[in-house]
Amino acid sequence: MVPHLTTALTGPLLTLEKQILDAMPRIEHWFRHQWQEHSAPFYASVDLRNAGYKLAPVDTNLFPAGFNNLNKAFDALCVQAAMSAVEKICPDTRQFLLIPENHTRNPYYLQNVSSLKSILQRAGFTVRIGSLLPDLAQPTEVPLPQGGSLLLEPVQRQGNRLVLENFDPCAILLNNDLSGGVPDLLKxxxxxxxxxxxxGWSTRRKSLHFTAYRQVAEEFCRLIQIDPWFIDPYFDHRSGVDFSQGIGLEEVQSQVADLLQKIRQKYQEYAIKENPFVILKADAGTYGMGVMTIKDPKELNQLNRRQRNKMAVIKxxxxxxxxxxxxGVPTFETVEDSVAEPVVYMMDHFVVGGFYRVHTERGIDENLNAPGAHFAPLAFQTPAMSADCTHQPDAPHNRFYTYGVVARLALLAAARELEMMAPRFSS
Structure with a gap:
């Protein structure tokens, strides 16, 4: 089943898809040059929003979970991309230590860890799971929802190496976003x-990522000669905010008003008959925590205690x-009449799959990364890296190719973002 747009495919997005297909040789040549200049992250996932008139990334995760939700038909893409990624970081690697998040009570997350382990094993590596749980004293088997189990082992520090019992790995793969800070074990x-x-999210900021993305989008749009707004959401940033005390919210109100006005001007320019909105989110963090939709700046004056608490603290x-x-980029894609958004997964600089995040109780202008969401694998007919210019731009494989192009732009932005961060944090 291929999820479908509920809007007529005759507007600017169809034009965007056609322009991307027509420029495919130039685009792929441009990407090849970019990856010679910048090192892609080991892996990433990108949340996209398809409004029917605009297709844009709204979040980029450098420690992606959800590999268990990908279409199994394309596991081989993951294996090949993992081989490429490992060759770049440590060509002699034979053994991998995979470090997951600490929430062992989430069996579906652990299924993701199992999927990652399987990808690395099929790429030719010995893989064991090392946990950062402080109270894990001995190897522990945890059951998986699809059958089988996962062995979690306590990590040990020996000098400047992280090891398990009888296992000294060549390389370490983090699937833990370190929201609480970098533990001494990993320094x-x-x-x-x-x-x-x-x-990790203790140091990374979304505003820096989207600053890098803006630069990438402008370069790309000069290449194919389109307005960058069609793939780049407006954004702003504010520090010194305290929701629990109401500090800084007046400044946020003013910024929301300015953003809404900029969006209205674009809507008027392109005859878009939608109501603009702004997504307010924590500048660091994941799992959809600390996110709210604002259609009128006055809403910030009316936050109740529950809303303030929800925005004040994250993971x-x-x-x-x-x-x-x-x-805010509304999503007009649906799966079985429920609101959906595509999430694209990459390893090295290759698209390896994706899924639709689906929510039966959320609207087109709301955050879908919330409790109650479920996932439908993207129904790739061909790998998302390829397109077929003999078909219409909105044919499923061509739409997914367009998703892959925009997701790779966000991946390139993440590569540049890490380059900007490195001098401050590398030693």
Whole structure:
């Protein structure tokens, strides 16, 4: 089943898809040159929003979970991309230590860890799972929802190496976004570790990512001669905010009003008959925490205690004092009449799959990364890296190719973002 747009495919997005297909040789040549200049992250996932008139990334995760939700028919793409990624970080690698998040009570997350382990094993590596749980004293089997189990083992620090009992890995793969900070165990290791610990949410900021993305989008849009707004959401940033005390919200109100006005001007320019909105989110963090939709700046004057508390604290109890204000991009894609958004997965610089995040209780202008979401694998007929110019631009494989292009732009932005961060955090 291929999810479908509920809007007529005759507007600017269809034009965008056609322009991307027509420029495919130039686009792929441009990407090849970019990857010679910039090192792609080991892996990433990108949340896209398809409004029917605009297709844009709204979040980029450098520690993606959800590999268990990908279409199994394209596992081979993951294996080949993993081989390419490992060759770049440590060509002699034979053994991998995979470090997951600490939420062992989420069996579906652990199914994702199992899928990652399987990808690396099929790529030719010995893989064991090392847990950062402080109370894990001995190897522990945890059951998986699809059958089987996963062995979690306590990590040990020996000098400048992270090891398990009778296992000294060549490289370490983090699937833990380190929202609570980088533990001493992971500092100053001699092993290759990807993504770098300083790329976790304790130091990374979404506003820096979208600053890098804006530059990438402008370069790309000069290449194919389109308005960057069609793939780049407006955004702003504010620090010094405290939702629990109401500090800084007047400034946020003013910024929301400015963003809404900019969006209205674009809507008028392109005869778009939609009501603009802004997504206010924590400038760091994941799992859809600390996110709200604002259609009128006055709404910030009317936040109740529950709403303030929801915005004040995110994963691992981290307080929110920096926020990203992002142009809201409504999603007009549905799966079985429920609102959906595509999420594209990449390893190295290759698209390896994706899925639709589907929510039966959310609207087209709301965050779908919330409890109650479920997932439908993208029904790739061909790999998303390829397109077929003999078919219409909105043919499923061509639409997915367009998704892959925009997702790779976000991946390139992440590569540049990490380059900007490296001098501050690398030693």
């Amino acid at each position: 100053n290791l001699s092993q290759a570790i990807v993504p770098p610990p300083w790329a 691992e109890g981290q307080e929110v004092h920096e926020v990203l204000l992002q142009e």
